Amino acid sequence: MVQSKKQKYLFLAFCLIPTFIMFSIFTLYPLFSGLYYSFFEWSGSSESKEFIGISNYIQLFNDEIIPMTIIHDYFLVATKVLGIMVLALFFAVALTQLKIKEAPFYRIVFFFPNIMSVVVIGILWTFIYNPSLGLVNSGLQFMGLEDWARPWLGSEDWALPSLVLPSIWAGIGLFMLMLMGGIANVSKSYYEAAEIDGANEWQQFWKVTLPLVWPQIKISILYIVITTLNGSFIIVQIMTGGGPNNSTHVMGSYLYEQAFVQYNFGYGATIGVMILIFSLVTVLILQFIMRRERVEY
Amino acid sequence: MGRAGIRIPLVLWSLAVLYPIIWMFIGSFKSNGEIYANPWGWPESLNMGNFVTAWTEYNIDTSVFNSLIVTVVGALLTLVLAIPTAYAIERLRFRGSQFLFTLYVSAMMIPMVLGWIPLFFLLARFNMLDNIYGLAIVYAVSQLPFTIFVLTSFMSTIPKSLEESAAMDGLSPYGVLLKIITPLSMSGIITVTIMNAIQFWNEYFMALIFLQTEENYTLALAIDFISSEAQYTNAWGTLFASLTIAIVPVIILYAIFQQRIAKGMTEGAIKG
Numbered sequence: 001m002v003q004s005k006k007q008k009y010l011f012l013a014f015c016l017i018p019t020f021i022m023f024s025i026f027t028l029y030p031l032f033s034g035l036y037y038s039f040f041e042w043s044g045s046s047e048s049k050e051f052i053g054i055s056n057y058i059q060l061f062n063d064e065i066i067p068m069t070i071i072h073d074y075f076l077v078a079t080k081v082l083g084i085m086v087l088a089l090f091f092a093v094a095l096t097q098l099k100i101k102e103a104p105f106y107r108i109v110f111f112f113p114n115i116m117s118v119v120v121i122g123i124l125w126t127f128i129y130n131p132s133l134g135l136v137n138s139g140l141q142f143m144g145l146e147d148w149a150r151p152w153l154g155s156e157d158w159a160l161p162s163l164v165l166p167s168i169w170a171g172i173g174l175f176m177l178m179l180m181g182g183i184a185n186v187s188k189s190y191y192e193a194a195e196i197d198g199a200n201e202w203q204q205f206w207k208v209t210l211p212l213v214w215p216q217i218k219i220s221i222l223y224i225v226i227t228t229l230n231g232s233f234i235i236v237q238i239m240t241g242g243g244p245n246n247s248t249h250v251m252g253s254y255l256y257e258q259a260f261v262q263y264n265f266g267y268g269a270t271i272g273v274m275i276l277i278f279s280l281v282t283v284l285i286l287q288f289i290m291r292r293e294r295v296e297y
Numbered sequence: 298m299g300r301a302g303i304r305i306p307l308v309l310w311s312l313a314v315l316y317p318i319i320w321m322f323i324g325s326f327k328s329n330g331e332i333y334a335n336p337w338g339w340p341e342s343l344n345m346g347n348f349v350t351a352w353t354e355y356n357i358d359t360s361v362f363n364s365l366i367v368t369v370v371g372a373l374l375t376l377v378l379a380i381p382t383a384y385a386i387e388r389l390r391f392r393g394s395q396f397l398f399t400l401y402v403s404a405m406m407i408p409m410v411l412g413w414i415p416l417f418f419l420l421a422r423f424n425m426l427d428n429i430y431g432l433a434i435v436y437a438v439s440q441l442p443f444t445i446f447v448l449t450s451f452m453s454t455i456p457k458s459l460e461e462s463a464a465m466d467g468l469s470p471y472g473v474l475l476k477i478i479t480p481l482s483m484s485g486i487i488t489v490t491i492m493n494a495i496q497f498w499n500e501y502f503m504a505l506i507f508l509q510t511e512e513n514y515t516l517a518l519a520i521d522f523i524s525s526e527a528q529y530t531n532a533w534g535t536l537f538a539s540l541t542i543a544i545v546p547v548i549i550l551y552a553i554f555q556q557r558i559a560k561g562m563t564e565g566a567i568k569g
Contacts, residue, residue, distance in 0.1 A: 008389075011470040015385035016397070019378040019441065026438040027404055030412030030419065037414060044418075091310070094303050109311050111559055112318075115547055117499030119517045120540050123524045124317055127533070133336045135320070169313065177563045230408035234502050238521065252410050259414050260506055272411030279408050 037269035044263050056270035065246055065254060066271075070278070072160055073250045076167070077228045077282075081221055083168040084175055088220070091172065092179035093209060097201075107180075111173030118170075122238030125166040129153050156247040159240050163248060167228075167235060175220045182216030183209060218290045225286060229279040251275045318544075324537035332533050347538035351523070357539050359512055360519035367433045367504075367515055368497040372490050374437035375444050380486070382441075383448035384478050388460070398449065404442040413506055420507060427509040435503060440493045447564060451485030452478065488561040491554050495547060516543050 038056055042049045060066055091110065095103045113121065128135045129152040137149040152162040186209065194204045210217075233252025236242060242249035242257060249257070251271060259268025324332060325347050326340040351357045385391070386398050416435065417426070425431025459481070460473045468476065479486070501517040508514060514522065520539050527536045551558060 007470075012385055012389055012391055014471070015381035015389070015474075019382040020397075022378055022434075022438050023401070023404075023441055025419070026416065026435055027409075027412065027441075030415040031407065031409075033415040034411040087310075090306065094307060098303055100304070100307070106307050106311060107559075108555055109314055112551065113314060114562065115495050115499075115551055115558060116544060117501065117517055117547075119499070119501045119520055120543055123520065123536065123540060124321055126524070127536075128317055133332065133533070135317070135337075138336060172310075174562055177559055181563060226406055230410070233410070237502070237505075252408075255410055256506075260417075265414055269411065269414050272408070272414065275408045276411055279406070283406065 034269045034272050037266055038273050040266040040269075041264075042266040044265055052266070056267050059267060060270050060274060065249060066251075066274075068246060069249045069251045069254045072248065073229060073232060073278075075160060076164060076232050076250065077225050079161075079164045080167050080171065080228055081224050083164065084171050084224055085217065085220065087168070088172050088175035088179055089217070091176045092183055093205065095176075096180050096183045097209075107177070110176055113170040114173045116170065118234050119238055121166055121170050122235050125169075126153065126239050129162055153240050154244055156244055159244060159248045163235055163239060166239070167232075171224070175224070178220055179213055179216050182213035186212045221290065222283060222286060225282060226279060229275065229282060251278070321537050321540055325534065325541045327534055327537075329531055329534055333531075347534040348542070350532070350535045351539040351542065355519065355523050355526075355535060355539065356511065356514075357516070357519055357542055360514045360516045361542065363429050363513060364498055364516040367429050367436060368494050370430065370433040371436035371440075371497045372494045374434065375440050375493050376486060376490060378437065379441055379444040379448055379489075380479060380482070381474060383445045383452055384474055386445070387449040387452045388457075388478075398445075401442045401445050405446070409439065413503065417506060426507060427513055429508070429513055429515070432504060432507050432515075433497075435507065436497045436500065439503075440496060444489050444493060447489045447561065448482065448485055450564070451482055455481050488554075488557045491550060491558060492561045495550065495558070498547065 039051060039053060040049050041052045041055070091106070094100070095106060100106075127133070131137055131149070131151040131154070134152075136152060140146065140148045150158060152158050190208045190212070191204055194208050199207060229251075231252070232250050233256060236248050236250050236253040237256060240248040242253045252275060255268050255271040255275065258264045258271060320337075323340060324336075326342075326344050328340075328344060328346070331338070331340055382401075386394050420426040420428075420431050420435070423431070425434070455478065460477050463473050463477050464470070499517065500515070501521065504515045504518050505521070508518060511522070516539075520536070520543055523532065523536050523539055527533055
């Protein structure tokens with residue numbers, strides 16, 4: 001093969017450099033300058049940019065809304081992980097272990113919300129929660145439970161829990177498929193052996209299925225946690241905008257409000273740094289907790 | 298254990314998924330009066346008025362066009378950038394290839410909100426704020442890590458002997474990339490492109506930050522706009538019609554490529 005070193009490097013440069021430049025400009029540079037912005041007070045016009053050291057961070061620690069946003073984020077993380085994993089695992093086991101003819105139908109239907117736009121999902125569910133026209137209140141009325149009807153998204157106590165349902169609704173299909181992939185890889189012989197030992201289906205689930213799909217469960221939990229901490233603000237922005245009375249603000253929606261509504265770009269960047277730290281630390285802690293010996297039989 | 302008992306939750310969850318979507322479709326044919334009088338019922342007639350109003354009065358036509366441009370330009374640009382890099386990382390041994398791969402892949406875990414503030418000012422400086430092509434570039438780069446990740450794993454399954462014999466026959470490395478690797482990776486390229494396209498078609502938040510004037514709105518923004526209008530004007534039928542317009546292309550894609558989309562997404566989700 002005749003190919004000079006120079007030609008080889010030229011080709012390598014052709015393959016890598018344009019992409020890396022674009023990635024640097026539109027991903028790396030914004031991340032690092034976001035860090036840099038967090039030391040400025042800045043309302044957006046070039047004259048207003050003023051270096052203020054760690055003042056934004058001091059403000060962060062004294063901001064009464066910040067602890068609320070953190071609690072709200074982790075409330076969403078915990079309820080989503082629990083709701084999605086329990087249901088996705090149940091559906092995955094049901095659709096793989098039990099011979100159900102119409103399984104492909106359920107697989108297709110359950111996955112469909114995963115490819116719907118979060119705007120469509122958010123608006124659809126806002127309408128479902130609509131106090132006078134929505135399905136939830138009219139459903140409760142239909143069942144004779146009028147006392148339960150309430151303005152879900154307009155209530156300080158109920159708005160945040162109400163946001164969990166659409167997220168679970170939209171998320172289950174993906175994780176069900178991931179778990180189904182894990183279950184499909186478990187060799188049938190384990191179940192046969194378990195059956196010979198007299199294990200019932202429930203015991204088989206706990207002793208065989210669960211340990212052997214642990215890698216998929218772990219990845220799914222990590223994935224839900226990351227996507228929630230990094231992206232829960234989108235559904236919040238669409239459905240409640242952080243209200244009523246800040247009762248649904250999460251870190252990201254508060255960043256949006258500070259930066260793009262109030263024009264406190266420096267403080268917004270500081271909140272962004274906080275989000276970055278919280279997601280990285282959470283992922284590290286989770287990986288530490290969930291490290292578990294690989295099961296080998 | 299009774300199998301019938303297992304079927305009940307499956308049927309209930311299918312209803313929970315399908316009913317709101319069907320309800321939205323039905324609602325798009327109802328007049329506001331019908332929605333108020335009977336939010337659960339069928340429309341009295343197959344009334345297309347909501348679609349006409351959405352299309353003409355609320356400029357859904359412009360935003361559909363904008364979304365199409367952003368989706369197509371974004372998806373193509375992602376490929377142009379990701380294919381050579383994926384090939385170089387996967388097949389050409391060079392110092393730092395593992396580092397570069399780790400750098401791209403770890404970007405999938407980073408919360409990008411922090412980056413959006415500087416990106417806003419960067420786009421302003423490049424005169425690309427409130428510009429759908431600027432948005433398409435940002436979209437394309439945002440999906441680079443995922444696309445590179447999927448394409449490298451796909452390219453690793455292509456036998457090395459094919460490119461070696463092509464090089465023996467005198468094909469330049471550019472030729473190998475364009476005429477051997479790209480066609481052989483086509484199945485992976487199609488999968489990842491469908492998923493990127495769905496992503497770009499659906500995206501909302503970056504569009505909210507980076508677009509400002511109504512004639513540049515993507516579909517997601519236009520719907521959000523109608524939704525906030527509907528709080529005051531009660532244009533619920535129009536809102537349902539535009540939601541329907543937004544998800545019909547996705548339903549069609551899903552119907553055609555259902556298995557590819559599911560496979561691609563679960564593979565893409567396995568990261569971290």
